[in-house]
Amino acid sequence: xxxxxxxxxxxxxxxxxxxxxxxxxxxxxxxxxxxxxxxxxxxxxxxxxxxxxxxxxxxxxxxxxxxxxxxxxxxxxxxxxxxxxxxxxxxxxxxxxxxxxxxxxxxxxxxxxxxxxxxxxxxxxxxxxxxxx
Amino acid sequence: xxxxxxxxxxxxxxxxxxxxxxxxxxxxxxxxxxxxxxxxxxxxxxxxxxxxxxxxxxxxxxxxxxxxxxxxxxxxxxxxxxxxxxxxxxxxxxxxxxxxxxxxxxxxxxxxxxxxxxxxxxxxxxxxxxxxxxxxxxxxxxxxxxxxxxxxxxxxxxxxxxxxxxxxxxxxxxxxxxxxxxxxxxxxxxxxxxxxxxxxxxxxxxxxxxxxxxxxxxxxxxxxxxxxxxxxxxxxxxxxxxxxxxxxxxxxxxxxxxxxxxxxxxxxxxxxxxxxxxxxxxxxxxxxxxxxxxxxxxxxxxxxxxxxxxxxxxxxxxxxxxxxxxxxxxxxxxxxxxxxxxxxxxxxxxxxxxxxxxxxxxxxxxxxxxxxxxxxxxxxxxxxxxxxxxxxxxxxxxxxxxxxxxxxxxxxxxxxxxxxxxxxxxxxxxxxxxxxxxxxxxxxxxxxxxxxxxxxxxxxxxxxxxxxxxxxxxxxxxxxxxxxxxxxxxxxxxxxxxxxxxxxxxxxxxxxxxxxxxxxxxxxxxxxxxxxxxxx
Numbered sequence: 001x002x003x004x005x006x007x008x009x010x011x012x013x014x015x016x017x018x019x020x021x022x023x024x025x026x027x028x029x030x031x032x033x034x035x036x037x038x039x040x041x042x043x044x045x046x047x048x049x050x051x052x053x054x055x056x057x058x059x060x061x062x063x064x065x066x067x068x069x070x071x072x073x074x075x076x077x078x079x080x081x082x083x084x085x086x087x088x089x090x091x092x093x094x095x096x097x098x099x100x101x102x103x104x105x106x107x108x109x110x111x112x113x114x115x116x117x118x119x120x121x122x123x124x125x126x127x128x129x130x131x132x133x
Numbered sequence: 134x135x136x137x138x139x140x141x142x143x144x145x146x147x148x149x150x151x152x153x154x155x156x157x158x159x160x161x162x163x164x165x166x167x168x169x170x171x172x173x174x175x176x177x178x179x180x181x182x183x184x185x186x187x188x189x190x191x192x193x194x195x196x197x198x199x200x201x202x203x204x205x206x207x208x209x210x211x212x213x214x215x216x217x218x219x220x221x222x223x224x225x226x227x228x229x230x231x232x233x234x235x236x237x238x239x240x241x242x243x244x245x246x247x248x249x250x251x252x253x254x255x256x257x258x259x260x261x262x263x264x265x266x267x268x269x270x271x272x273x274x275x276x277x278x279x280x281x282x283x284x285x286x287x288x289x290x291x292x293x294x295x296x297x298x299x300x301x302x303x304x305x306x307x308x309x310x311x312x313x314x315x316x317x318x319x320x321x322x323x324x325x326x327x328x329x330x331x332x333x334x335x336x337x338x339x340x341x342x343x344x345x346x347x348x349x350x351x352x353x354x355x356x357x358x359x360x361x362x363x364x365x366x367x368x369x370x371x372x373x374x375x376x377x378x379x380x381x382x383x384x385x386x387x388x389x390x391x392x393x394x395x396x397x398x399x400x401x402x403x404x405x406x407x408x409x410x411x412x413x414x415x416x417x418x419x420x421x422x423x424x425x426x427x428x429x430x431x432x433x434x435x436x437x438x439x440x441x442x443x444x445x446x447x448x449x450x451x452x453x454x455x456x457x458x459x460x461x462x463x464x465x466x467x468x469x470x471x472x473x474x475x476x477x478x479x480x481x482x483x484x485x486x487x488x489x490x491x492x493x494x495x496x497x498x499x500x501x502x503x504x505x506x507x508x509x510x511x512x513x514x515x516x517x518x519x520x521x522x523x524x525x526x527x528x529x530x531x532x533x534x535x536x537x538x539x540x541x542x543x544x545x546x547x548x549x550x551x552x553x554x555x556x557x558x559x560x561x562x563x564x565x566x567x568x569x570x571x572x573x574x575x576x577x578x579x580x581x582x583x584x585x586x587x588x589x590x591x592x593x594x595x596x597x598x599x600x601x602x603x604x605x606x607x608x609x610x611x612x613x614x615x616x617x618x619x620x621x622x623x624x625x626x627x628x629x630x631x632x633x634x635x636x637x638x639x640x641x642x643x644x645x646x647x648x649x650x651x652x653x654x655x656x657x658x659x660x661x662x663x664x665x666x667x668x669x
Contacts, residue, residue, distance in 0.1 A: 009365075040360070042217065043215065043363055043365065044364075045365050045366070049364070075359070075360055
């Protein structure tokens with residue numbers, strides 16, 4: 001079985017990753033870390049760079065978790081990438097990080113978490129930054 | 134003190150509220166396009182050429198000059214914070230600048246780049262104000278044969294010296310000259326390359342050509358390569374410099390200026406070669422050679438000063454001789470033509486107030502750029518987060534609007550698309566854009582001088598050599614053209630054990646391959662900014 005976690009280099013993403021590691025160890029399942037970007041801007045601070053991925057890789061390896069890290073850049077938004085991967089892997093759980101959004105901000109920008117929550121076929125675990133200390 | 138009083142008059146004109154506003158708009162726009170890789174001042178000035186129908190010439194040129202200088206400033210920000218040069222002239226800055234940023238010294242790198250640019254830009258502009266009148270005095274004595282020779286030199290030098298491949302350079306130049314030929318012959322009234330289309334009889338409008346090649350071509354190219362792994366900007370606070378940084382920066386600034394100005398003023402100088410030379414010099418002279426490759430401040434200060442001084446240098450032949458040596462200057466020259474102003478040595482006579490206001494606005498623009506760049510560099514870097522589809526959709530919109538507004542005929546839009554496709558193909562096959570645009574702009578003027586020369590000598594080609602300066606320039610042209618060949622022969626002779634006979638058999642059996650002539654610096658980056666090739 002597989003656990004899919006949507007990762008971004010922010011406190012929320014960090015919280016999601018930490019929680020996902022806990023879950024993966026508990027149920028002894030494979031962990032799939034997804035960090036994606038649409039790739040249409042030159043700079044995207046939510047796309048993790050090489051050293052950061054390296055750190056996560058080492059951290060997961062140290063915990064002895066069967067894992068994979070993918071960074072798709074195909075012009076899809078993050079929600080679609082996470083949902084696609086979950087469906088493909090027949091995931092048992094999706095872990096995402098939530099951040100506070102004003103209603104207006106959500107109206108304009110949409111919400112990645114909301115789309116994942118509504119459209120996922122498996123249970124979704126949503127964590128907030130600082131919640132898992 | 135004629136220069137001084139003219140310059141003060143220029144300041145009076147440039148500091149009127151309206152012109153000052155255009156200077157502010159220019160430097161802001163310039164910085165923005167400088168920061169964004171792929172967009173350059175040449176494209177921006179081309180997109181803004183249609184405003185020449187609405188604006189006073191002085192205001193328009195003040196804005197264009199601001200864009201030009203702003204582009205030079207902005208390029209360094211991207212180089213330092215992202216390791217992707219915003220402009221081809223800041224390729225060298227990225228080498229040390231990005232290393233400094235990664236070592237947590239981004240603030241100092243940005244500061245030395247901005248202050249160095251200011252110092253070099255100011256000195257360069259002062260040199261421009263001093264040199265241009267001298268060049269003009271010399272130039273008014275030249276006749277048509279010398280002019281023809283100088284233009285030939287400029288075209289050949291840009292084509293043969295810059296860029297990685299001579300063959301591609303000449304292909305591009307040929308395309309440009311051909312585009313410049315379209316229309317009725319001025320002397321005989323014969324239709325050339327019009328293919329029976331009456332709409333082509335007036336020739337291709339330079340606005341349409343420039344917008345198509347720079348903007349549409351680049352937009353298509355980016356659309357074809359949209360997805361790429363995004364990068365992260367190195368976070369940075371307000372740029373500042375410590376005492377030690379000042380101490381290590383001021384000499385490279387002055388040396389960079391000394392490299393930049395003359396190279397900018399030479400045809401085919403451009404800003405790439407002096408930045409590279411400045412980098413190499415600083416590396417050799419530095420008291421901290423061990424820091425080079427790990428983020429030496431000298432390696433940022435020198436090249437950044439060099440590219441701004443080169444920008445000022447480029448304006449010297451542009452204003453004094455009507456001879457552009459890079460893409461932005463070429464498009465600005467096209468703007469002169471749009472206003473019906475004849476570029477050339479008579480410009481200082483006929484349009485004195487305009488020229489001096491332009492030079493004064495360069496001083497003002499430099500100061501403005503320092504003010505908006507020093508505290509705001511991190512904010513400019515945020516521009517890089519704009520999704521490119523939005524950006525290029527906007528550019529295509531303005532390109533179409535601009536091309537249509539020239540003559541208000543739909544035919545120009547078809548031309549825009551066709552030439553845009555040409556621009557895309559040129560990027561695809563690595564043809565530099567600069568020779569084409571120079572060919573389009575200088576071609577007709579070149580032809581005029583040639584015709585004049587031949588009319589004076591009653592059709593005798595010997596008339597081309599009737600002035601001593603022309604002869605000297607043809608010798609330089611010959612050296613530039615034959616240099617790779619000579620170089621190869623010398624090289625082959627020196628290590629070979631049998632020096633005699635080798636050259637003749639060697640050149641007989643193995644004709645020197647064209648691609649071997651890579652005279653320019655190897656700073657040609659093919660990744661994101663092929664449009665910025667030679668675009669200073």
